[in-house]
Amino acid sequence: MKSLKILIADDQLLTREGLRTILDLENDIEVVGVAKNGVEACELAEKLQPGLVLLDIQMPLMDGIAALKRIKSASPNTYVLMLTTFVETDYIVEAMANGASGYMLKDMDGDKMIASIRDTAAGQFILPAAVAAKLAAKISRVSDQFERMHRNGLEPIRLTEREEEVARLIMKGLNNREIAETMHVAEGTARNYISNLYGKLEVVDRAQAIIRLQEWV
Incomplete structure (x- = not known):
């Protein structure tokens, strides 16, 4: 039975659909919507009330940090995992300060990605080793x-x-x-x-x- 509802927000079609395909194979996860920019992400998050949002940092119209602030303001209990291909500490710190539940790298192994999503839904903060090392430096x-x-x-x-x-x-x-x-x-x-x-x-x-x-x- 599907229990965790997820919204995916990424401006790249292949990334959005690839993540949807991977996650929809899981019995306890349901992708309820996808967005191609920050504005859509906020609108869908308000409409669909997902339990967790995978939110790309770099998106048109509204970037991931701005979308994060709006989503957490409207739905404080929604978990948000920042999705990125690169690691910049300025983004890490700002996202953490505004309520993100962690970071997930787009090139992460599928099994680890799913485990990270489940851990986030269980209330854990997710910080991949590469991100943690960059932040420590x-x-x-x-x-x-x-x-x-x-x-x-x-x-x-x-x-x-x-x-x-x-x-x-x-x-x-x-x-x-x-x-x-x-x-x-x-x-x-x-x-x-x-x-x-x-x-x-x-x-x-x-x-x-x-x-x-x-x-x-």
């Missing part, structure tokens, strides 16, 4: 940064994971085009990250940024 970096700032009499600067990556690439001497290629983003996007970094560092050019960044190491 982030916490360590932040702790080290605060220690260095305190030792040097400087105010700590909070950077996003992307800004930290830009900072490391700038320190390596890469130009804007090379930074964009390394990060697999458009050059305009890379320039935006660099501009945001400059603003937080309170500098106006690369030379000043490098000097400021050297104070951290």
Whole structure:
């Protein structure tokens, strides 16, 4: 008898249908709906009242974090597992802070995925080893940064994971085009990250940024 109702939200058709096929084979799981963007996910969650939502982070119209906030606000008892192909600690922390029940990687083995879903429905928090390792490394970096700032009499600067990556690439001497290629983003996007970094560092050019960044190491 089907007992756990699940809503799948992912902008990729193959992922949505692949997950639906895998989960519908289980006797105790029923996929009651699928959504291709964050707005649909919120609307279907309100309409169908699933016990658990598999929610992709990167979706059009409304991303997974925004959808998570809306779903948990409307239905606090609904479990939400964030579904992703990549691991960025900024997303991990924000999702956890807004009530996510954990993370599930899209390339996870089918049996482990089903076990994770059942564990979530039983009230457990799900954090794959790869995600936990990335989060632990982030916490360590932040702790080290605060220690260095305190030792040097400087105010700590909070950077996003992307800004930290830009900072490391700038320190390596890469130009804007090379930074964009390394990060697999458009050059305009890379320039935006660099501009945001400059603003937080309170500098106006690369030379000043490098000097400021050297104070951290």
